[in-house]
Amino acid sequence: MEQMYHVPVLLKESVDGMNIRPDSTCVDVTFGGGGHSREILSRLNNKGHLYAFDQDEDAIDNIQNDSRFTFIRGNFRFLKNFIKYHDVDGVDAILADLGVSSHHFDDEGRGFSFRFEDSDLDMRMNQNGRKTAAYILNNYTEEQLADIFYLYGELKQSRRIASAIVKTRKEKSYKKISDLLTTFAPLIPRGEKEKKMLAQAFQALRIEVNEEMEALREMLEQALEILKPGGRLSVITYHSLEDRMVKNFFKTGNFEGKIEKDFYGNFETPFRLINNKVIIPSKDEENINPRSRSAKLRIVEKI
CATH class of the missing domain: 1.10.150.170 (Putative methyltransferase TM0872, insert domain)
Structure with missing residues (x-):
């Protein structure tokens, strides 16, 4: 089903960036064909757990039967509410692949x-x-x-x-x-x-x-709230509007990109940038998967 649905973009780079431990609690807010989720699960032991979000009914066909996996049929703009509903106090890593899958374009x-x-x-x-x-x-x-x-x-x-x-x-x-x-x-x-x-x-x-831009804004704000200190947020964007929002939020903790300083003039931000330079797909990946050509990966760690 994965091949029919879509090929995951920047698979290794985005999941590597999550810095997953075997017992991590992770979230994939854009389940889709399940490619990224399968890679995340491959790095977890029986104490780890993955929560995956998708509002699209078609994604249900890709759910994996795994005790370490919980599928949530909902928009990622309700990330915090659903995570609290499942009695999770905080998460170690969150992945978001914001693009529209080839499955949707081909349907x-x-x-x-x-x-x-x-x-x-x-x-x-x-x-x-x-x-x-x-x-x-x-x-x-x-x-x-x-x-x-x-x-x-x-x-x-x-x-x-x-x-x-x-x-x-x-x-x-x-x-x-x-x-x-x-x-x-x-x-x-x-x-x-x-x-x-x-x-x-x-x-x-x-x-x-x-309402993609509103949903993205809400998800990013909630991701900051539920991430544990040292937790990672790995986000793949595809167009300039969403990339600008993610870039500003990662650098400054706000969507305007406004730099704020404390009393002593020190730069205040809730994140540490893991990749100062945006990660893009290799030419080989672009040739195999045309959908990846506009992809940009940004990764941060909560301070």
Whole structure:
């Protein structure tokens, strides 16, 4: 199932960075195909334990039957609540692989890829969620749409796109991916740039549908709370928005990247950087797994 779901990115580097002891209590907040979780379990003895999160129903098929493993069907933004529910006082290591798996991009029924024109505009990671991409396109104001495409897709022509969407939906509601592609056709150039801009637009909608930036912010704050002193946080990012948030938080303990000092002028931070330079995949891994090409790994230790 792992191969069908997705190939784990930076597998050895990210799990090595967790500094796992055989009796560690670990958390994988992005279970997915279970590749990282299997590697973590391989390093634990019968006193160690792994808690794994995923809100996607498809991930349930990848659960391993292991007494050292607990699967939590939920969004990682509720990390602290679920860990407390399981009577865990603190954890030794947390792993987050923030990317969307190839499984989701290749599933025609989920609406994550513009390759499948007849698919519904869905994009929900949690299939029980109420907000879909179609809902956003049909109900958000022109200003809200422009903000989404600009902030989450980094599209310079976000206002033109938003205006075209609002004008189009007056005649016909958005339901299928083909509906959105028709709107985009006169607004973006053909060729390779077209694919890049469509990817940016779909990324923006996906982030909004799943509230990804808000969830990431909440998860990182809670990770700091539940990590034991000396505990490790290993995070793989894939786009500049989430990487900037992780980078700032790791360096300063806040999301603005604001450097704070104590009374004596000493730099205050809750973390020690394990890798001062971001870790990226090798060329061999990029060739084998194209999904890894934009991946960046950052690792910190709680002071």
